[in-house]
Amino acid sequence: MSINTRSARITPAGGNVFADLGFEPAEAQALQAQSQRIISDKIAIKEKLMGELALWIDTENLRQADAAQILGVTRPRVSDVINKKxxxxxxxxxVDMLARTGKRVTFSIA
Structure with missing residues (x-):
């Protein structure tokens, strides 16, 4: 049995996948804007958490290898945190990595 893996339509980078799915133009634009806001919010949260980890590493004067051992990750993962990837x-x-540093993460919803 053969599976067809050809794609009939590819949305270009920066295109609107919602329009490609057949939503009306105004709704597609609104959905895309909402999606971008959600993505931006998640990136901001990740950057804040990564900043806290980087600050902890700096404050504790740790080498990446030592931080990796404490955080339970590899040294390249620590580098990825510091470089906010x-x-x-x-x-x-x-959040798990921050817990290993002894820090507690709290949040609020607005």
């Missing part, structure tokens, strides 16, 4: 981490993973 947000796509490589979930919020949950960053």
């Amino acid at each position: 947000t796509p490589k981490f979930t919020i949950d993973a960053l």
Whole structure:
């Protein structure tokens, strides 16, 4: 049995996938804007958590290898945190790393 893996339509980078899915133009634009806001909010949360981890590493005067051992990750992962490579981490993973430093994460909803 053969599976067809050809794509009939590809949305270009910066295109609106909602329009490609057949939503009316105004609704597609609103959905895309909402999606971008959600993505931006998640990136901001990740950057804040990563900043706290980087500050902890700096304050404790740790080498990346030592921080990695405490955080339960590899040294390259620590480098990714310091360089704020947000796509490589979930919020949950960053919260777990902060817990290993003894920090507690709290949040508020507005």
